[in-house]
Amino acid sequence: MSKSSEVVAGVAIPDSAMAKAATDLVRETETDLLYHHSRRVFLFGALSGERKGLKYDAELLYIGAMFHDMGIMDKYASDTERFEVDGANAARDFLKSYEVSERDVDDVWDSIALHTTPGIPQHKRPTVALVTAGVEMDVLGIGYNEFSDSQREEVCACHPRGLKFKHGILSSFCLGTIRKPETTFGNVKADVLAKMDPTYQRKDFAELILNSPWES
Template sequence: MEATPSVIAGIKIPDSAMAKATTELVRDTETVLLFHHSRRVFIWGSLTGKRKNLSFDPELLYVGAMFHDMGIMDSYASETERFEVDGANAARNFLAAYDVSERDVDDVWDSIALHTTPGIPQHKRPTVALVTAGVEMDVMGLAYNDFSADERAEVCACHPRGLKFKHGILSSFCLGTIRKPETTFGNVKADVLEKMDPTYKRGNFADIVLNSPWES
């Protein structure tokens, strides 16, 4: 993979020892599509933070953004947890080797675990809110027009989406859930499996309540 600029769309890519180790681990573990996606998530999240005048730690945001899809990969996937939780656990284990406070580790964990649960992250501290903001911009195009055409062009020149990113990211999400479909309950990945797996049956909360062992 070719070297990329150290500053992209005005956002400096963190280059501390921890950040470099994050980059190396994610680059060596994830697919090229997910690596570029994760870097874009960091940049979109950072630009969002600047636009909203939020005070955030770029390194924590970087770790959250880079690890947010690590749970999709077999080497980090558990048999029963949501892939988001697997990625969050991987980040927590990684951060144990560095001088990071418990609160900051918890923020990184939440930023990853909650990134497919809409309606909550934006009310949390900046690390959590901005990882999800970056994901939503890159995957769904939310707040697309809040970024300038020059910003979008520069980010995607350095970290290309490719012609089939939309289908590729959905396939990646499917890979992270198809062997444990129960983990889609209550998050957006249920939509992915319903679209891509003809054998998938969506869980229904009302049915679970009505069919519970309680008499009334």
């Protein structure tokens, strides 16, 4: 059972051995911008879950939130997989050291791998749905007015966005994709490289169909 010694905007931040280890690993591995972003994702995700009346496991949500951008970092980045999948794989490897059921590991994996695939996560179990809800709130402002002023202010007081977060998160996404642009096909990171990499050439799904080796 998770315990907590820290409460932000009414949300208890998990303080179990597993949660502490995840916090330490992310703090040591990620940039300050990504660390604070990940903590805000957890907090906004938890607040979304409480507002929607969802029964969620705070520890699993925390692990998903903390690892969701880990694949951006060189230590965990593969040569060919989407950075979301790299982060999901890192979380799965981390969870092997703890007594976590296969279903819960799969939920954490999905929560990370799907967090940039709009339209699907909200139909999945709470861990998956709420990681994406937290990401969408912090990055895109989706649901912004569904949070109170005091909730937003307290979350950002504990984990500041900074004056250049919008540009900083775009740069982080670019870092996670620019060396493997093929991983942007079919997901929102194509928009990031189209804006930030002048050499990037977007693949067109319709053209791929029309130019496939099939005769008709």
